[in-house]
Amino acid sequence: MDANKACCIFLAxxxxxxxxxxxxxxxxxxxxxxxxxxxxxxxxxxxxxxIPSLHYNMSIIMTIYNPNWYQTIDYNHxxxxxxxxxxxxxxxxxxxxxxxxxKTKRYNLxxxxxxxxxxxxxxVDSFKRSNETGYFDFxxxxxxxxxxxxxxxxxxxxxxxxxxxHIDRENNKKDKFKVVKCYxxxxxxxxxxxxxx
Numbered sequence: 742m743d744a745n746k747a748c749c750i751f752l753a754x755x756x757x758x759x760x761x762x763x764x765x766x767x768x769x770x771x772x773x774x775x776x777x778x779x780x781x782x783x784x785x786x787x788x789x790x791x792i793p794s795l796h797y798n799m800s801i802i803m804t805i806y807n808p809n810w811y812q813t814i815d816y817n818h819x820x821x822x823x824x825x826x827x828x829x830x831x832x833x834x835x836x837x838x839x840x841x842x843x844k845t846k847r848y849n850l851x852x853x854x855x856x857x858x859x860x861x862x863x864x865v866d867s868f869k870r871s872n873e874t875g876y877f878d879f880x881x882x883x884x885x886x887x888x889x890x891x892x893x894x895x896x897x898x899x900x901x902x903x904x905x906x907h908i909d910r911e912n913n914k915k916d917k918f919k920v921v922k923c924y925x926x927x928x929x930x931x932x933x934x935x936x937x938x
Contacts, residue, residue: 771809773805773808774806775805775806775900776804777923778802778804781918782798782877783798783799783908785798787865793857796854797853798853799823799851801821803835803850804845807841807843807845809842812842817837818885819834819837820885823852823881824882830856831856832852835850835883872908876905877906881923882899898925902923903921904921906918
């Protein structure tokens with residue numbers, strides 16, 4: 742086989758392979774990685790007189806990482822719901838974000854105040870047990886809309902972050918928080934040309 746024929750065969754093989762690689766780089770969307778890297782709980786009290794009410798002060802650090810090599814991601818209308826025993830007791834808006842490729846954004850989010858909750862007898866007993874140990878389980882639900890750089894469509898997303906936080910009423914931070922990787926509870930949603938506000 743002469744050199745010209747070998748070169749033609751090589752090019753005939755490499756051109757479609759290169760095209761497939763480029764399509765993967767430019768068109769395949771990789772989902773972001775969301776973590777809760779720190780959490781602090783300095784107050785979490787339950788008042789059971791008449792209507793149960795939670796009194797709380799809590800802060801978290803949440804990170805979003807874009808693993809794509811080419812795609813930047815535009816995020817809008819984001820919020821984090823804070824739930825305890827499946828009852829939402831507070832929420833916080835997350836500022837819009839334009840996240841570049843292979844970059845990480847860190848958010849410091851804080852909530853505080855009081856909220857009525859429907860815990861029932863089982864919930865009150867569960868709270869008392871957690872109060873004795875000092876460890877409380879929460880579920881954070883991070884949701885919003887995103888759009889990839891080369892795509893005109895919007896995608897809604899949801900990440901669930903189950904965290905366990907030790908209450909630190911004196912704010913001395915003796916117990917180190919274990920980083921939690923958030924997960925998407927369902928397959929990637931189908932794109933929508935319209936965003937519901």
